[in-house]
Amino acid sequence: MDLRFTSEDEAFREEVRAFVRKAVPADMARRTRQGLHTTKEDLKLWNRILYEKGWAAPHWPKEFGGTGWSALQIYLFEEECAAADAPFLSYFGLRLLGPLLYTFGTPEQQEKYIEDILSGETFWCQGFSEPSAGSDLAAVKTTAVRDGDGWVINGQKLWTTEAHYADKMFCLARTDTTVKPQKGGLTIFLFDMNQPGVTVRPILTLDEEHSVNEVFLDNIRVGPEDVLGGEIGQGWTHAKFLLGNERVTNAQVPRSKRDLEILKKIALMERDSDGVPMLQKPDIRQRIAQIEIDLAGLEWSVLRELAQGHGEHSAPIASGLKIVGSEIQQDIATLLVDLLGIKGLAVHTDREQANDLPADAPDYVVGAAARQLFMRAATIYAGTSEIQRGIIAKQAFGL
Amino acid sequence: MDFSLTDEQKLLRETVSRYVASGYDFQAMRGKPVDDPLNVSQWRTFAELGWLALTVPEQDGGLGASLEDVALFFEEIGRGLVCAPLLSTLLSAIIVSKAAESPTRTEALEALMGGEKKIALALEEAGSRHDPAVLTTRAAQNGSAAITLNGRKIVVQDGAGADGFLVSAQMPSKDGKAGVGILLVPANIEGVEIRRYRLIDGRDAADIGFENVKLASESLIVPPAEGLSVLQDTLNRASILLAAEALGAMEAAISITADYLRTRQQFRRPLSDFQVLTHRLSDMFVKAEHARSMVYRGLSAMNGPQEGRDKAVSATMIAIMQAGDFVCGNAVQLHGGVGMADENKIGHFYKRLRTIGKSYGDFNWHMDRYTRQLTA
Ligand SMILES: Cc1cc2nc3c(=O)[nH]c(=O)nc-3n(C[C@H](O)[C@H](O)[C@H](O)COP(=O)(O)OP(=O)(O)OC[C@H]3O[C@@H](n4cnc5c(N)ncnc54)[C@H](O)[C@@H]3O)c2cc1C
16 A cells, blocks of 8 residues: 555646646636636637647547546646636536547447537537436437438427527437337437437526527437447447446546635635634634535545446445535535625626626625535536435445 | 414405415516606605504504514515515614614614615624624714714615614723624715615615714614624514515416416326426425425524524524525426526515525535534
8 A cells, every 4th residue: 555646646736737727718717717608619729739749638548539648637627727717618518428429429420420519519418308308317318210220300398508608419319119229229329419300408597507408309310320339229328327427527626726726716715704714714614615625525435436447437436425525515605605704796708708797796696596506416427415315226236 | 392473464464465465576576776756656655654653662553563574474475576675674673772862773774664764784794694693894082072983784685675773783892892882874964975886686785985974973783792792683584574475476487387387288188297396396395385384483593582593593594595496496497498597586585585595694604603503
């Protein structure tokens, strides 16, 4: 046992830091600090910058454009990106579909899609959830019906994040209603968002911002080449693989570490009615300390998991990381708003600062209330906390 | 002790619940500017129903309702998630009615009751953190001549559409001692600068600057020697009324969530088949009951000796905030994605509770105040 980073790890961290700190444009960093949903332009630009450096998807295998770094190095990289206020890259291509494609995709699909995901040329959205299929994903009602050598898709997707940014959707649909969804009844299809029959309706979330959508699919025609992996009926296997990946990234440790750092700076600037910085108040110090300790534990759980090698995550542990990580994100966002006092009640969401900001309000007020509200979703998306607990009970204990 | 309601109290509650049931549409009302026709007609209805006269003394033509009555009223307002500047208005009437007899006083009370004018409380400042004694806004008076007001107030709730403000300001009293005066300042006079924005719960607010604002001496509603104690009393009342509103909101959120668990199906059965969810709902119920007790306790303390009030009100608010976070946070959680959609009402109970938890005293402020009075 050697519970330290090696000197190579540290040298690696320095190398990454040197690049990243310079590479993030200042205005982009400012917007990231606000904690509002990242704009499409920022996602594209940062993706492009990392792509040119060869670092867009360090977690991918080298032959598909990954970096060949160890899992720990990848973690250090993510930590440095977060520390430099770089946005978290669009999730759906790089984190979800990419791994599906290089694991299960046909050579033609890999050829066609992977490079554009890496470069950020193509944005994807995840068409899984529906009005009657959320936690119970197998209940999707969207159908794909055979038509000649292709299929015709009809249905309605819900909560589709970034559907309004996306060029394409990977869509879970029912291809065979005579068998159980989990036993060959589901298939993932890949298709263009930009075609007649696809209608995207924005849904504002509690933060009054637009990140999720409802997507109506009306007679979308797809060919055999659009079936993920080329074989019908593999949808459940693919979805399970994807959801496993989703949980691990959702611990969000690097981001939370950075957010806590920012929070402490703000706690130093905000004062109570006696003029004492909030950071010096015992109750505030205790709340910050509590979060710091929770986060430290989470970080070491992630490190433990990562140090064990690449790719293979234990499902119950990943679920545990997601539960804790999402609650810490909520705690940080809430404490930040509490530090702001009554200012934390205002809706200030102007990314370019301040058309709606009182002249003497500090710019860190922008986005704070909105983020606190949106973070309620952290225990809902990517599998609710209740569902994660169910996974732990089942997979760790067979219950 | 008797916790049962009088017939009059029952009637008061019913007028609110009937109003809400007769088609009050929260989604249509939130975020609407005060001069929107919907708001204008709603406010007229409130005046006709007598709601705006609740806190005006009987001798001034009002209803002179007790704090308990008004709390019951706000409980129903919370249950219906009614989005309107009711609290500012009813608190303003309490403060204005303390003024010495004058045309300004009479006009203001009549305009408040009649719904012709809205007045908001401009108390908080950048450095005040809910402490009414910490303020940099100043009023100066030369003898009994005009008053000059300078300063800046922040997050004045319902301030964007108000016709006037009750402004707290440092002001020497007649004998030269430092004090806090409360002034009635029209919104549309020279030197008043209003910066409007929205709060998370769909209501409006404003930051307001006063630069050499000239006021007649009659605008001094509460003189410097009494201002602070009036403010402290008003803030305690505000907290108790907000607590009652929060209670109604929590109970509504619980009942909506219970219905959702009954109807929403996942895994081919209703969510109510999952015990983790029904137990969560039970915990929500337990917390709301605790909150209800603390509202009654706070109300009782407000009728008791002065010394006990601050501590008891803070205890009530702490209980309310904690219960509110749990109840309304879990109401969202148990709705899944639906809970996150702004077009669904359930998330707005959470937002309203968050707002209540920062209005006229936040968690830190109440906890500080309570612990300062903690005795061994
Ligand atoms: C902001 C946001 C972004 C999203 N982005 C996407 C996206 O890009 N693509 C996509 O496909 N989906 C997306 N989703 C959908 C998300 O995956 C679902 O909301 C989530 O899986 C929960 O499903 P549901 O909303 O239908 O809630 P439900 O499944 O109806 O759950 C309601 C409540 O019941 C509980 N519950 C359900 N089943 C059980 C059980 N068996 N045991 C115990 N409790 C249970 C849940 O935990 C929850 O508290 C997003 C959601 C949000 C909020």
